[in-house]
Amino acid sequence: MTLLFWTWTCLLAPTISAVLARVWAVRDACWINILGMLVSWVASVVLYIQQPNTFINFYVYTWLDVGDAFNFGFWLDALSVYMAVIITLVSLFVHIYSVSYMRGDKDINNYFFYVSLFTSAMLLLILADNLLMVFFGWELVGVFSYFLIGFWYQKSYPLEASFKAFIVNRVADIGLMIAMGLLLYQLGSLSYMDLTVSQPILLEGLVANYRWVDLISLMLLIGAMGKSAQMPLHVWLPDSMAGPTPISALIHAATMVTAGVYLIARLSFIFALSPLVCSGIVILGLLQMFLMGGLALVEFDIKRVVAFSTLSQLGLMFAACGAAGFIPAIYHLGTHAFFKSLLFLSAGAIIIASNHEQDIRYTASARYYWPIHGSLLVGCLSLSGMPPFSGFFSKDMILTTLNSQITQYWYLNFLMIMGVLMTALYSARFYFMLCWTPKRERIKTLDWQMKGPLLVLAFLSIAFGAGAYQEVFLLNNALIDTLQRLSMNDFIIESFSHPYIYMVFLGWAVSGLAYVYCPQIPSQVVERIPMIYQICRKQYGFDIFYQNYIVSAYQSISFIFAKVIDRYVIDQTILVNGSSLCLRLLSNFRVIQSGYIYEYVLGLFLAVIVLLVGLF
Known part of the structure; x- marks a missing residue:
């Protein structure tokens, strides 16, 4: 229970301090964030000193039970506590440095609020005991990086850079989502405990030439390539310099880009079964x-x-x-x-x-x-x-x-x-x-x-x-x-x-x-x-290629959908305006509803005559 207490402290101290500092919006509220970050670092050091020889899996509660239970829990081992110490220590120095660097900025309270939550999201990612929780931390890291890169949103360049980072990472995250789906389909679970135990199943499929493990490793690699800015998904990282310099230090040193390396290391038992994907990683990395x-x-x-x-x-x-x-x-x-x-x-x-x-x-x-x-x-x-x-x-x-x-x-x-x-x-x-x-x-x-x-x-x-x-x-x-x-x-x-x-x-x-x-x-x-x-x-033409062929094609397709399909096909056909037009045409039949009995009898008589003529 002592380790669980320090784990919660490490994870929640930056979050609680961020909320308190945001509510208590005074000039020196940034020191509350620094105090919370210091407490988080001390908790991570305690976890490192008391780290287990193998691992400890803390079950907290089951938050979703559909077919397979999705639990909320923590995974403590040498890797997670090592990462926690580094993340909290670098973030602590960034907090202290930012007091001077951001002095005089009118949005300084928002800045410290985002930085503390950014650190908490990264801690959630590395302390999670299953890939679904990792994915939550993964996405939260992306969201707060968007806020911080575009912190000076009054200027066009930071706004464009934050949007670029957000979109490129969302494209890569599709690979991680596919990998999670394949793991659920093949092994029925996303928890590290179950995945470790199920390693022989993946190996059996590899021997039987089903190659599921290669596909899973490839999809995991694509997700990691986005976060850790590997070619050709690296283009967002240089533009992330549009944010405040302390944020650049935090993104490049302890959070965001380290998430991809951590994911591959954490799932090393899966990548070890796929020498084909590992060979590609070596070539890509050295290049x-x-x-x-x-x-x-x-x-x-x-x-x-x-x-x-x-x-x-x-x-x-x-x-x-x-x-x-x-x-x-x-x-x-x-x-x-x-x-x-x-x-x-x-x-x-x-x-x-x-x-x-x-x-x-x-x-x-x-x-x-x-x-x-x-x-x-x-x-x-x-x-x-x-x-x-x-x-x-x-x-x-x-x-x-x-x-x-x-x-x-x-x-x-x-x-x-x-x-x-x-x-x-x-x-x-x-x-x-x-x-x-x-x-x-x-x-x-x-x-x-x-x-x-x-x-x-x-x-x-x-x-x-x-x-x-x-x-x-x-x-x-x-x-x-x-x-x-x-x-x-x-x-x-x-x-x-x-x-x-x-x-x-x-x-x-x-x-x-x-x-x-x-x-x-x-x-x-x-x-x-x-x-x-x-x-x-010109950075080998990556940005030029994306702008001329990917972004332009996407904008052209978006224009066709917005100006042609949406306006003329959807709006003007039976789907929107067309349905009202059909009702308007059908409403012309209201003239036959006069309320006079003799007109109804005449109509019925004529209908009978037409029917008899049609029969004979």
Whole structure:
């Protein structure tokens, strides 16, 4: 019962604080939200300390009983409590940072209300014990992301970006709904307990060549691709930068985009039965890691550079899941949460100091203000996988896992090596352009609400990788994974035996040469490969294709239905106006209802005569 109490506390504390702060609509109500988030984080830490060796399934109540009972309950294991600690901690820092960032905004109370409920929706998603509850949290995350991305709805761009994110994710959610339907049809349940027990049934169908497990895995993958912004459903993520910067940090680091990776890891026992789908995940993930890295190299918007780096890292996590490296994927998800939120919050501080200028060629210089300079350096080094920062441990664990699986495929090895080099290049470019290029303005002193989260996240970006290295192997109790458990010393020695780590050093050396000592090199490279540069600037044409062929076709079809079928076929035919016209015509027969007996008798007499003539 103690664990159940702390689970309820973790889930409901942000919700209750959001409602109280919204009702008590005063200037400092945001601190109620922060208090609720702090309580939720403490509860998640207690759950982590008391986490079970296997799992605990709390049954709360049955809310729907039609054929099969749909229960409301919680599923506690190493994976769920690990995710809860990361989500609540990053959200807590975002809440504190937002006090300063959103100061003076007239809708600040609405902002904190949405952020707290956004976190609660993500906690519902990861603590649920069945896929139907997961789907509720899944959709609530989408709804509150819509509100937060379009928070400044008075401007057209945030409004369009929020609508785009909402629609793209709804398209992908069709895959998740189909997968849930197939699981109900095949296994009769959506609870994790029943699905785990029913794994032999799926395996039996696979052996019998029914391939249901392949179809289920594919549909689950499509749902995860939408939330975690995998190609070709990635187009909403760069535009989500239209929202406030702290929200970008929350979406990219702890909520929303992590939901897809979590879903695949949670259902690892299903994906493990589908090597065909897993092979596709590896190819898709490595391709995205490489291609999105190219976009980060040519982008100048400070937030979109970090957004494209998120897309690249999500591709790496998906590739790890496809290679059955679920533990490395979740490990990297945790380290990525800290250094990516650090980068976004550092970018937000620079934006504020630069009077909301977001072009990295014209923003204020962070070179002489070490709270931001140091945060950017730590975040970029960790993002690129430089030892001994946290990104090195999780990223090299993924690369080692992938290397053992794709050794015989040279093209996948090439994509992986180039993806690592791209990551180092865009990370170093981001740092050098913000801190080492000559600029006039200097960043002013930050208040503690901004400075505090940056310093703590910088510490976690350094220490979390090594500190959690041994703990992450506890995830083996919740995930299907064959990862070889190495000591930290053996892991570091093995990492330096692969070429990937040297690509990191090479990327930083090349970027330092190009942006500090020989700043004319980038423009010369662009002049030599103008076509490739333009293709990258247009984001490989995904948005152009969707706009010209998908959106335009949909608008044309909508126009036909609205202006032709609805107005002329439905309204003017028998369905709407036509029915009234028929009644009007039938009403002309009222003239024969005169009320005179002799007219009725005459009509009857004539009818008899007509009948007799017809018979003879």
